[in-house]
Amino acid sequence: MAAFDTLLEGYRRFRAGPYNDQRARFDALAHIGQSPKIMIIACADSRVDPTRIFDSAPGEMFVMRNVANLVPPYEADGATHGSSAAIEFAVTQLEVEHIVVLGHARCGGITASLTGKFDAAAEGQGAFIGRWMAKIEPARDRIRAAQAISPDIDAQQALELAAIRLSLDNLMSFPFVAERVTAGTLALQGAHFDIADGILRILDPATDRYEPVPVDWR
Numbered sequence: 001m002a003a004f005d006t007l008l009e010g011y012r013r014f015r016a017g018p019y020n021d022q023r024a025r026f027d028a029l030a031h032i033g034q035s036p037k038i039m040i041i042a043c044a045d046s047r048v049d050p051t052r053i054f055d056s057a058p059g060e061m062f063v064m065r066n067v068a069n070l071v072p073p074y075e076a077d078g079a080t081h082g083s084s085a086a087i088e089f090a091v092t093q094l095e096v097e098h099i100v101v102l103g104h105a106r107c108g109g110i111t112a113s114l115t116g117k118f119d120a121a122a123e124g125q126g127a128f129i130g131r132w133m134a135k136i137e138p139a140r141d142r143i144r145a146a147q148a149i150s151p152d153i154d155a156q157q158a159l160e161l162a163a164i165r166l167s168l169d170n171l172m173s174f175p176f177v178a179e180r181v182t183a184g185t186l187a188l189q190g191a192h193f194d195i196a197d198g199i200l201r202i203l204d205p206a207t208d209r210y211e212p213v214p215v216d217w218r
């Protein structure tokens, strides 16, 4: 139960500090509403908090987090799609200008995909994870095949990076995303963050390579 007490202590610090300090900003956000220009799709992993990594202020980023920061493909099947609803809201209601798919190092969802830990869990424990991670199975199978030939490749990072590319492709399968990208009012970006060295890599669409973002110091 100690963890929940720690949570409430944090809330009290927030009320006394940041909330008080940015009172005018919170008032404006409450009365005028939110108008973030950026949507971030990140992993639910506790070590990868986008508002910390990008040092952003309240109201700046519309954040969706799920297991392994995956974007499912567009499926007009009448079923409930929570992640797709968040994307639809960000794009058609908030009219965000950027969607950033933020992957990360040491992703447990990616590890589960590589090991196949939940592949057979059609029902029972692990079934939701197994079905969710099945969305990147084609990429996983390609990397497993490459690893069979070159055992030294970093399969974990390779799949983390491939899954980001796949999510960007899946974003383009949503008609309301594709039409805005074509019109130049919406840009899609892939990024990968490693908490061990603090390095953020951005996918360069021209070269299809991930390049580290330069920083003043390390």
Ligand SMILES: [Zn+2]
Pocket (backbone or CB within 6 Å): 043, 044, 045, 067, 068, 069, 104, 106, 107, 108, 109, 110
């Ligand atoms: Zn993760």
